[in-house]
Amino acid sequence: MSTQQHREDLVAAPSRFPLREVALFALLMAAILGVYATMGAAYSTRMLVEAACYAILALGLTIQWGYAGQFNAGVMGFVALGGYSAMAFSMPVNGEFWASPLSGELGMVMLMALGGVMVVVGASRLHHLGVPRRLRTGLAVALALLFYLLVSARMGVVTEQIESQFGYIGGLGLPPWLGWIIGGALAGVVGYFIGKVCLGLRSDYLAIATLGIAEIIKAVLKNADWLTRGTATVSPLPWPVPGPAEVGFTLARALYFSVTALMIVAIFFLLTRAYHAPWGRMIRAIRDNETSAAAMGKDINHRRLEIFVLGCILMGIGGAALGSFNGLFDPQGYLPLNHTFLVLVMVILGGPGNNLGTLFGAFAVYLIWVMSEPLALAVLELAITFGEGSFGWDAPTNLDSRALQARVFVIGLLITLVLRFAPKGLLPEKVKHHG
Amino acid sequence: MNELVFFINYVVVAGSVTGSIYAIGAVGVTLVFSIMRFAHFAHADMMTFGAFTVLLLTTAFPGAGAALGLPTAVVMLPLAMLLTAALAVGIDKVFYKPLRAHGVKPIVMVIASLGVTLMLQGLIRLFAGTSGQSLYVDDRKEIFRLALPFEGARAPIVVTEPQVILFVLTIVCVVGLHLFLSRSRLGKAMRAMSDNPDLARASGINTNLIVAVTWVIVGALAAIAGTLLSLDVTFKPDLSFFLLLPIFAAAIVGGVGHPYGAIAGGFVVGFAETLAVFNWGVLLRPFRDSLPEWLASADSLAFVSTEYKIVVPFVLLVAILVWRPTGIFKGKVI
Numbered sequence: 001m002s003t004q005q006h007r008e009d010l011v012a013a014p015s016r017f018p019l020r021e022v023a024l025f026a027l028l029m030a031a032i033l034g035v036y037a038t039m040g041a042a043y044s045t046r047m048l049v050e051a052a053c054y055a056i057l058a059l060g061l062t063i064q065w066g067y068a069g070q071f072n073a074g075v076m077g078f079v080a081l082g083g084y085s086a087m088a089f090s091m092p093v094n095g096e097f098w099a100s101p102l103s104g105e106l107g108m109v110m111l112m113a114l115g116g117v118m119v120v121v122g123a124s125r126l127h128h129l130g131v132p133r134r135l136r137t138g139l140a141v142a143l144a145l146l147f148y149l150l151v152s153a154r155m156g157v158v159t160e161q162i163e164s165q166f167g168y169i170g171g172l173g174l175p176p177w178l179g180w181i182i183g184g185a186l187a188g189v190v191g192y193f194i195g196k197v198c199l200g201l202r203s204d205y206l207a208i209a210t211l212g213i214a215e216i217i218k219a220v221l222k223n224a225d226w227l228t229r230g231t232a233t234v235s236p237l238p239w240p241v242p243g244p245a246e247v248g249f250t251l252a253r254a255l256y257f258s259v260t261a262l263m264i265v266a267i268f269f270l271l272t273r274a275y276h277a278p279w280g281r282m283i284r285a286i287r288d289n290e291t292s293a294a295a296m297g298k299d300i301n302h303r304r305l306e307i308f309v310l311g312c313i314l315m316g317i318g319g320a321a322l323g324s325f326n327g328l329f330d331p332q333g334y335l336p337l338n339h340t341f342l343v344l345v346m347v348i349l350g351g352p353g354n355n356l357g358t359l360f361g362a363f364a365v366y367l368i369w370v371m372s373e374p375l376a377l378a379v380l381e382l383a384i385t386f387g388e389g390s391f392g393w394d395a396p397t398n399l400d401s402r403a404l405q406a407r408v409f410v411i412g413l414l415i416t417l418v419l420r421f422a423p424k425g426l427l428p429e430k431v432k433h434h435g
Numbered sequence: 436m437n438e439l440v441f442f443i444n445y446v447v448v449a450g451s452v453t454g455s456i457y458a459i460g461a462v463g464v465t466l467v468f469s470i471m472r473f474a475h476f477a478h479a480d481m482m483t484f485g486a487f488t489v490l491l492l493t494t495a496f497p498g499a500g501a502a503l504g505l506p507t508a509v510v511m512l513p514l515a516m517l518l519t520a521a522l523a524v525g526i527d528k529v530f531y532k533p534l535r536a537h538g539v540k541p542i543v544m545v546i547a548s549l550g551v552t553l554m555l556q557g558l559i560r561l562f563a564g565t566s567g568q569s570l571y572v573d574d575r576k577e578i579f580r581l582a583l584p585f586e587g588a589r590a591p592i593v594v595t596e597p598q599v600i601l602f603v604l605t606i607v608c609v610v611g612l613h614l615f616l617s618r619s620r621l622g623k624a625m626r627a628m629s630d631n632p633d634l635a636r637a638s639g640i641n642t643n644l645i646v647a648v649t650w651v652i653v654g655a656l657a658a659i660a661g662t663l664l665s666l667d668v669t670f671k672p673d674l675s676f677f678l679l680l681p682i683f684a685a686a687i688v689g690g691v692g693h694p695y696g697a698i699a700g701g702f703v704v705g706f707a708e709t710l711a712v713f714n715w716g717v718l719l720r721p722f723r724d725s726l727p728e729w730l731a732s733a734d735s736l737a738f739v740s741t742e743y744k745i746v747v748p749f750v751l752l753v754a755i756l757v758w759r760p761t762g763i764f765k766g767k768v769i
Contacts, residue, residue: 209753212745
């Protein structure tokens with residue numbers, strides 16, 4: 001490898017004019033203005049807000065993947081958790097449910113579950129009291145199965161009644177931003193447990209585990225009708241800013257955009273500070289050479305967990321903001337393609353580990369993503385009219401859904417091409433050599 | 436007795452069916468894991484591709500099966516295996532080989548395979564649409580009903596034709612793979628490379644050839660597993676995400692890089708899934724009179740409801756990762 005030359009490219013000369021950054025962002029700006037000119041202000045502002053929410057997700061992924069080299073393939077799960085939290089906190093209180101005896105029964109089941117967990121945890125620590133390890137394990141497993149069956153049977157009865165009588169338990173009637181914060185915390189807690197299990201293992205396992213947990217979170221949200229109304233969906237979710245009904249589409253969306261933009265600025269500032277602080281240097285040292293970092297006395301697993309949880313929190317917050325903006329909580333609407341792989345493309349195209357690059361990637365890729373649907377449809381239609389004219393094909397009827405599939409292909413192609421030809425992204429991380 | 440028949444139909448037969456499919460799928464994943472050393476996420480899509488090829492071929496030549504007395508889809512399977520193997524080798528040439536040549540980390544290969552997954556998925560759905568289709572284009576699915584020679588066993592054991600074919604083909608695959616890995620020169624070279632690639636290269640093994648052979652085997656196995664699954668139910672263009680987790684769970688449960696472990700893991704995961712969603716209340720019915728009332732009145736005693744089936748492989752996976760990261764068969768932690 002030609003390390004010497006390679007390195008010179010990457011060293012940031014302090015006085016260098018950031019030509020590449022300026023050019024890319026100017027191009028992006030021009031593209032956005034172009035969209036404004038062709039698609040109208042209301043549509044384009046909506047696109048900007050969604051892109052901003054995705055940018056928060058991408059910043060979450062870039063600290064996991066770019067700063068620490070952890071690959072999270074389950075962004076969707078954390079996004080869905082955030083969306084759920086935004087819904088649960090901001091929807092009005094379901095007074096009928098809380099006044100009925102069912103709320104008490106639900107509480108009893110929860111207490112039972114908590115008690116069961118405590119008994120099982122207690123049983124799993126029995127070896128401290130001199131019980132043989134084998135007996136302890138057997139006892140804990142048997143107790144866990146028993147309590148699980150008891151609680152789930154009880155739970156099934158209560159939730160069925162809730163569903164048939166009240167639909168779902170309703171929200172808490174609190175301001176949406178509180179739900180966003182709690183959504184971040186919720187995602188962080190889930191991330192903590194996944195990280196605890198998988199971060200010590202090979203990196204592939206983390207990808208498999210996160211992919212699985214995302215599907216499970218979605219399955220739970222989709223089927224726990226008493227909690228989320230499942231496929232019946234919940235809408236409209238309140239906004240933290242005046243809604244379109246009060247001030248009109250464009251202004252309401254612009255206000256929402258300013259909220260998300262403020263969030264991005266705050267997160268960006270904090271992340272950049274952290275990156276340049278000794279903490280960021282330590283994280284990069286761990287990423288680049290784990291063994292030597294460990295030899296320097298850094299607690300690798302602890303730091304990795306810290307980073308992973310931090311990324312998950314950002315994803316939860318971004319997902320909550322996105323959920324509130326959509327105004328509709330639909331668990332089925334969370335798709336790996338839209339909420340995991342799109343974010344992945346944003347990060348690897350923009351430049352993993354470079355916050356500015358990630359921001360650029362988020363906006364640019366979202367623009368391409370949104371614009372690709374009408375484009376693919378137009379191309380398909382052109383092909384069909386051409387085909388019908390010259391070969392006498394009969395056109396497939398479900399053209400729109402097929403055009404959407406072309407998008408799947410393009411995202412996949414983009415991932416492989418970027419990995420192959422620009423593995424460091426369009427705005428690569430600048431490696432500074434200190435001292 | 437009827438309860439026993441119910442148990443056989445819904446657990447023994449159903450569990451073996453899913454188990455065999457997961458087993459064949461997991462062998463492919465584990466082979467890539469041990470030779471190329473990365474988790475190949477596009478495997479489930481190769482399975483879908485194989486099944487889709489069979490579907491296309493079956494629609495193209497619907498009469499071919501009748502001549503041999505087998506379902507047309509099975510007659511078309513060898514051709515589909517060839518095509519899928521070619522696809523696997525081609526994907527490796529275009530997408531993975533350059534990355535390998537660059538010496539990237541395994542996790543980058545994983546991301547590349549995610550990209551390949553999306554491409555395959557997009558292409559398959561672009562051509563196949565998104566709705567399910569039966570692989571029995573012209574033939575009828577034969578159903579065998581075996582009555583038990585006991586008093587009071589009214590319900591028969593039901594096995595369908597694709598399930599019989601599935602069991603036969605699984606045994607053929609397992610035996611064939613075993614013979615290949617233990618007897619043939621190439622198989623031995625493959626095992627050597629999986630144990631220590633540098634040493635294998637140093638002792639004159641052509642690693643490029645081994646990689647190509649691995650992809651051929653992986654592609655062929657994927658085509659078999661995908662086709663068998665689609666024969667048993669229907670061909671669904673979007674089945675890959677539902678297959679991915681159980682297959683990886685099977686490979687890891689059995690011990691990564693261990694083909695026999697993957698087969699065992701496949702059956703473990705398949706049976707765990709069926710047992711978890713099985714309604715145990717049915718087995719208690721004959722003893723209803725002698726049971727305490729609270730137990731007898733419970734008519735649904737399943738561990739998880741069917742909607743949460745996907746949780747089972749994941750729980751197994753996590754349990755194995757926590758307690759025994761090397762899997763049942765002590766595979767390697769690469």
